Amino acid sequence: MKKNYRSGKSALVPVFVVAGLAILVLVGLMAYRNLAGGVSQPLPVAQFADNPKAFSGNQYELEGRIDTQLGYETGVGRLLLTQDVATNDSVPLFVPYGFEDFSPNPGQIYRFGLRVDERGVLTVESFTKL
Known part of the structure; x- marks a missing residue:
């Protein structure tokens, strides 16, 4: 029986997309806080x-x-x-x-x-x- 490696790899794509979006949101919030005169x-x-x-x-x-x-x-x-x-x-x-x-x-x-x-x-x- 053949294993389908492709299905395992495709399941990881949403995980990486969500992780990437979370990182972008965090970086954006930090930049906004600095530009908006956030707490020093x-x-x-x-x-x-x-x-x-x-x-x-x-x-x-x-x-x-x-x-x-x-x-x-x-x-x-x-x-x-x-x-x-x-x-x-x-x-x-x-x-x-x-x-x-x-x-x-x-x-x-x-x-x-x-x-x-x-x-x-x-x-x-x-x-x-x-």
Whole structure:
């Protein structure tokens, strides 16, 4: 009696098609999350404090409690001192000029979307009051 090898191979085709589609969906979801400003990694505060320039170009998220405004210059922006809610470590943030609807008060908690510039400065790109 002859075995039909073809029927065994054809049964594997749908498995590979489904696996391929699943991989495409996962890759698409990851790309969408990155393009849509999805959740970034939490800022590693202790490591960042040791060598801020090493994090240049990276994006992070920080839940920070407003401590005080360290400085402000019209047309440039403001420098804030925040406290990381998770660790209570102090974290200075630069808020570029143009965030007219951002009016923080000491004690308020925000979720910040941050980018580390080439000098190692944490620059606010987005914020949400919690």
